[in-house]
Amino acid sequence: MSNFQRKLLKWFDSHARELPWRINRDPYRIWLSEVMLQQTTVAAVIGYFDRFVTKFPTLVSLAAAEEADVLLLWQGLGYYSRARNLHRAAKILVNEHNGKFPEDPEIFSKLPGIGRYMLGAILSQAFEQRLPIVEANTRRVYVRLLSRFDLDLDSREGQVWLWQTATDLLPRKRIGDFNQALMELGATLCRPQPLCEECPVSKECLAYQSGLQDQLPLSRKKKEFEQVQTVTLVIEDQGKFLLRQIGPGGRWARLWEFPQRTIEPEETEAEACRKLLEELGIRAQIGKEITQIRYGVTRFKIQMTALEAELTGRAIAREDFRWLLPGEWADHPLSTPMRKLAEILRNPRQLRLF
DNA sequence: AACTCGGGGAC
DNA sequence: GTCCCAGAGTT
Structure with a gap:
């Protein structure tokens, strides 16, 4: 020995x-x-x-x-x-x-x-x-x-x-x-x-x-994170909630799947959001607040734009959208995004973009 | 080889 | 805020 x-x-x-x-x-x-x-x-x-x-x-x-x-x-x-x-x-x-x-x-x-x-x-x-x-x-x-x-x-x-x-x-x-x-x-x-x-x-x-x-040990190579623009919507209609998030080039969707929509490289997230809302028949105002979030353990940086909007109450429940019933998941204990969304849903009259 | 999963503590 | 932690599974 x-x-x-x-x-x-x-x-x-x-x-x-x-x-x-x-x-x-x-x-x-x-x-x-x-x-x-x-x-x-x-x-x-x-x-x-x-x-x-x-x-x-x-x-x-x-x-x-x-x-x-x-x-x-x-x-x-x-x-x-x-x-x-x-x-x-x-x-x-x-x-x-x-x-x-x-x-x-x-x-x-x-x-x-x-x-x-x-x-x-x-x-x-x-x-x-x-x-x-x-x-x-x-x-x-x-x-x-x-x-x-x-x-x-x-x-x-x-x-x-x-x-x-x-x-x-x-x-x-x-x-x-x-x-x-x-x-x-x-x-x-x-x-x-x-x-x-x-x-x-x-x-x-x-x-x-x-x-x-x-x-020692030598520090690990730092991961470089791409700055991306993304649009996430939480839309409330008659007690149901629709989640959408889109990133550049339609490369990824988060929180819930949805029909892809691409943010063009030259397009700001605010413009993309306006178009999206227009498609949905929603009147909204887009705020100016910019911040960053960390999504669970995955550290990508996201530009966030605060949004409050009023629903026109029509043309939202398209067949290819998936709806979440709050009781099904809002209290689900296991996931950070679930809890984050539960917070949002405590104030369900707000339509927020983040 | 790169991504994803998660929350907490140290700093 | 960032970095790290008694890693494994998936793609």
Whole structure:
């Protein structure tokens, strides 16, 4: 066992946080914790984890649940497909594997929601399978440990290096603890702003020995977002609401599908809006307010124009439009746009363009 | 390879 | 406001 491995494990033994999913090695709890922790911080997960295992303490109880009840417990945690995949996988295990967790990576990795990270994280913790992990914390650790300045971690080459490095570092024994220790180190000491004075493996860390730990990891390439003009309408008629949004070139539609209408490149969104309203037989006034919104996790920037208008009350309910009944979705808990629209609909006399 | 999913915390 | 987070699935 290398110095790095020995020191890291020794540090983990005395510094590991006491977390609800570490009280035993129940594969179900470990699995659940890893699902909840995807792209989600420990602090946010703990409460959800406790409530979830109280309601569904075992794999069998989860598999027997209705999806709606599972989603209810997930409400507010985000990435709801995680919950659906978890539930689907639980049913598969109960129906096709007698409710037993497969220790075989070939079988486990076929379950919905199980990618390469989940495979290693769960099977190494639960069954001491010798499988590596790469995620945000360990990524920082690997890169600093070996001082890789010359590699774009998001490239294919970078990914290959990360997983190979993770594999090479694994000890012979205590695989689960070792993987946990790597993440614990990344989460508590080897943070973006590292606390190297307290680090148990700073002598083994190439970046620290060069004094370059603050320069790593290299910042990701910034995504460039195109400024686009878009028109979104929320139209109320007799208690029903029609949503339309159009972007340049008719390239995309949001919130609800609708007949495409293109905003010409030279056309301002205000002009496009006027034409659209004219088509619909709606008299409206277009405001001047410009702002930006963030739509869920997708950060595209949108020019917004405030609009208040009066409906003429005709020629709206065209057959190719889809209508939403407020009761069907306004209280739906799972989606930001749903809530945003619910806000709009609290004042249903307003027709707003945003 | 790029997009999408989501909410919260740090700054 | 921006950036990041115990990633996976889809296209």
